[in-house]
Amino acid sequence: MSIKNMAEYAANGEVPEVLFWVGCAGSFDQRAQRITRAFTQILDKVGVKFAILGKEEMCTGDPARRAGNEFLFQMMAYNNINTINAYGVKKVVTICPHCFNVFKNEYPKLGGDYEVIHHTTFLQQLINEGKIVLKDGGAFKGKKITYHDSCYLGRGNGIYEAPREVLQAFDTELVEMKRCRSNGMCCGAGGAQMFKEEETGTNRVNFERAEQALETGATIIAANCPFCTTMLTDGVKNKEKEDSVKVLDIAEMVAMSI
Amino acid sequence: MTFDAKASTFELKLACQMQIAQQILFMICAVAAIFFFTKKVKEMRRNILLGRDEDISDNKEQRWKNMILLALGQKKMFKKPIPALLHLVVYAGFIIINIEILEILLDGVTGAHRLFAPMLGSLYAFLVGFFEVLAVLVLVGCVVFYIRRNILKVKRLDMPELNGWPRNDANLILITEVVLMSLFIIMNVADLSLQQLGAEHYTKTDSFWISGSLTGMFSGMSVGTLVAIERTCWWLHIIGVLLFLNYLPYSKHLHIVLAFPNAYYAKLNPQGEAKNMKEIQNEVLYMMEPDKAPAEAAAPTSFGAKDIKDLSWKNLLDAYSCTECGRCTDACPANMTGKKLSPRKIMMDTRDRMEEVGKNINLNGEFKDDGKSLLHGYITTEELRACTTCQACVEACPVSIDPLDIIMQLRRNLIMEESSAPGEWNMMFGNIENNMAPWKFSPDDRDAWVNG
Ligand code: SF4
Ligand code: SF4
Numbered sequence: 041m042s043i044k045n046m047a048e049y050a051a052n053g054e055v056p057e058v059l060f061w062v063g064c065a066g067s068f069d070q071r072a073q074r075i076t077r078a079f080t081q082i083l084d085k086v087g088v089k090f091a092i093l094g095k096e097e098m099c100t101g102d103p104a105r106r107a108g109n110e111f112l113f114q115m116m117a118y119n120n121i122n123t124i125n126a127y128g129v130k131k132v133v134t135i136c137p138h139c140f141n142v143f144k145n146e147y148p149k150l151g152g153d154y155e156v157i158h159h160t161t162f163l164q165q166l167i168n169e170g171k172i173v174l175k176d177g178g179a180f181k182g183k184k185i186t187y188h189d190s191c192y193l194g195r196g197n198g199i200y201e202a203p204r205e206v207l208q209a210f211d212t213e214l215v216e217m218k219r220c221r222s223n224g225m226c227c228g229a230g231g232a233q234m235f236k237e238e239e240t241g242t243n244r245v246n247f248e249r250a251e252q253a254l255e256t257g258a259t260i261i262a263a264n265c266p267f268c269t270t271m272l273t274d275g276v277k278n279k280e281k282e283d284s285v286k287v288l289d290i291a292e293m294v295a296m297s298i
Numbered sequence: 299m300t301f302d303a304k305a306s307t308f309e310l311k312l313a314c315q316m317q318i319a320q321q322i323l324f325m326i327c328a329v330a331a332i333f334f335f336t337k338k339v340k341e342m343r344r345n346i347l348l349g350r351d352e353d354i355s356d357n358k359e360q361r362w363k364n365m366i367l368l369a370l371g372q373k374k375m376f377k378k379p380i381p382a383l384l385h386l387v388v389y390a391g392f393i394i395i396n397i398e399i400l401e402i403l404l405d406g407v408t409g410a411h412r413l414f415a416p417m418l419g420s421l422y423a424f425l426v427g428f429f430e431v432l433a434v435l436v437l438v439g440c441v442v443f444y445i446r447r448n449i450l451k452v453k454r455l456d457m458p459e460l461n462g463w464p465r466n467d468a469n470l471i472l473i474t475e476v477v478l479m480s481l482f483i484i485m486n487v488a489d490l491s492l493q494q495l496g497a498e499h500y501t502k503t504d505s506f507w508i509s510g511s512l513t514g515m516f517s518g519m520s521v522g523t524l525v526a527i528e529r530t531c532w533w534l535h536i537i538g539v540l541l542f543l544n545y546l547p548y549s550k551h552l553h554i555v556l557a558f559p560n561a562y563y564a565k566l567n568p569q570g571e572a573k574n575m576k577e578i579q580n581e582v583l584y585m586m587e588p589d590k591a592p593a594e595a596a597a598p599t600s601f602g603a604k605d606i607k608d609l610s611w612k613n614l615l616d617a618y619s620c621t622e623c624g625r626c627t628d629a630c631p632a633n634m635t636g637k638k639l640s641p642r643k644i645m646m647d648t649r650d651r652m653e654e655v656g657k658n659i660n661l662n663g664e665f666k667d668d669g670k671s672l673l674h675g676y677i678t679t680e681e682l683r684a685c686t687t688c689q690a691c692v693e694a695c696p697v698s699i700d701p702l703d704i705i706m707q708l709r710r711n712l713i714m715e716e717s718s719a720p721g722e723w724n725m726m727f728g729n730i731e732n733n734m735a736p737w738k739f740s741p742d743d744r745d746a747w748v749n750g
Contacts, residue, residue: 223690230687
């Protein structure tokens with residue numbers, strides 16, 4: 041599979057259907073790269089004409105903004121918006137709810153107005169349109185799955201159903217955690233917490249959340265965010281359940297079933 | 299004129315004078331209560347306006363809808379159905395019974411007794427009976443609330459930040475409501491007993507549902523005793539109400555009023571959106587494209603919020619509206635895992651500091667620097683750092699409060715004014731600046747995954 045970037049499309053005088061915004065985790069983090077590849081495989085298979093920004097992509101500035109460094113956020117936003125606008129991008133898809141939230145809600149005020157879609161919604165649409173057909177009796181047949189709402193997809197943007205619809209397309213049993221949907225609990229990574237030690241407390245946020253997920257008895261914890269994936273994986277390891285319980289992004293699950 | 303007749307005219311005169319004295323006393327109480335309440339309301343308004351300006355004038359239609367759904371309909375309360383139902387009963391009962399206050403007030407001023415009874419006929423007894431049923435429901439609701447708070451010790455209602463005044467405040471309200479409702483019913487029982495005895499001045503009405511079945515407890519009492527009981531209950535009830543009015547501004551109970559404007563002004567944008575800082579957006583723009591900078595562009599003087607005046611008036615309205623229910627803290631992942639952060643405490647601290655600043659202004663005519671501030675003085679760095687910006691607190695709040703907005707502004711101050719950040723965050727900032735990613739990877743490797 042060859043993945044083209046915006047510059048290559050532009051060189052041929054073409055504009056792709058959609059810009060795939062990979063995000064920093066999806067680009068650099070080894071675990072998250074697997075999600076990125078899974079998603080591009082699906083796009084490729086379905087025949088979506090997409091491009092990445094490649095080396096021109098920069099951090100959206102989200103962790104800086106949430107930590108309180110508005111100046112750095114505005115710098116990053118300025119640069120990213122200029123780059124993307126120059127390519128005439130209309131539609132952006134991303135595998136990270138933090139990037140999604142910044143693009144959808146925060147860049148428009150700064151001059152970056154695009155149709156923005158999170159990969160789980162994108163996948164749901166492809167399934168509904170019949171462009172993705174999941175294999176019968178695939179890897180997840182009969183398995184118990186629980187779904188973790190990320191804060192910035194769920195509460196932040198009110199997207200609770202699209203990811204669940206994708207999961208229901210598998211032949212599986214979806215079990216909810218006690219805290220789910222708008223009452224879902226954070227994995228502990230947001231607000232730039234990913235980049236520092238937690239303050240002293242009685243437990244780690246990701247441990248607590250992973251315990252809630254394990255309580256459901258599910259063998260697969262489905263996520264929609266590279267940061268949640270990492271945090272929950274660590275939480276599962278903490279309970280020494282990593283052999284029996286897997287944390288997977290929804291894109292990975294779809295890629296495994298087509 | 300016979301001696302007897304003389305005596306009875308004298309008695310009549312006395313009764314009449316007593317009546318007038320009562321009317322005057324009542325009016326003094328009522329005027330004083332309204333005067334002090336108005337004064338405090340003005341003060342609160344002034345305190346709220348200490349906050350910086352924030353334009354919230356868009357989308358009027360949606361805002362009215364929110365007010366009806368969230369404040370009147372208490373939509374978010376119903377995430378927890380049992381307390382929601384009890385709360386609805388207490389709230390609706392309390393509000394509806396206050397219609398009765400109208401009559402009490404008018405009786406007090408005019409010296410009439412049950413002014414509306416002749417006008418409404420048999421409907422009157424029905425209405426009072428209905429109020430009595432509500433009063434009993436309110437009473438039961440308050441008792442259950444008291445038990446939940448003090449005996450069952452529901453976790454969110456039994457946290458250290460409630461120690462002292464907040465806990466007493468909550469209990470005081472519950473006890474006051476129980477007392478007020480009891481007085482209302484006892485007053486009616488005495489009244490009905492007096493009616494049965496055919497006492498003068500006590501307008502004959504049909505029996506009331508609840509008090510009608512309780513008249514047995516006063517059987518055999520003289521008219522004098524019954525009048526004393528009736529009058530005492532009447533006075534205690536109305537004075538209780540007037541005191542309660544003046545107590546509101548110092549209490550978490552203020553939410554019964556402020557929940558309405560607060561729901562109206564609630565954030566309508568997606569919860570995930572952080573407020574933009576236009577000043578910094580422009581700073582960056584002028585830095586990158588100097589030709590766009592206006593000639594007399596004044597650089598912004600301060601970033602984020604350190605104290606009351608730096609927060610917006612909506613943040614301050616939020617603080618006055620908080621009912622300290624702890625639904626936010628209950629949902630907070632940081633608090634759940636034992637961190638110091640509690641979004642409820644953020645709101646309580648903001649209110650306390652605002653009141654402190656208000657007192658300072660009352661004393662000095664204008665704010666005199668007291669060497670304190672909301673940041674550090676009330677809310678510590680450790681609390682602020684623990685927030686994951688997950689918006690669970692915003693989602694949970696039944697009165698449309700946004701603790702996260704305050705947290706974010708204080709964080710901005712920490713970073714941009716005090717350059718106070720954990721070392722790891724400084725590293726992250728450096729990486730974003732130099733490598734365009736929060737980790738130390740080369741920007742050249744950003745698309746290396748393609749070949750992986
Ligand atoms: S946004 Fe912050 S304060 Fe609010 S619930 Fe989440 S972690 Fe707690
Ligand atoms: S902020 Fe809202 S949820 Fe939190 S204690 Fe106050 S009223 Fe309750």
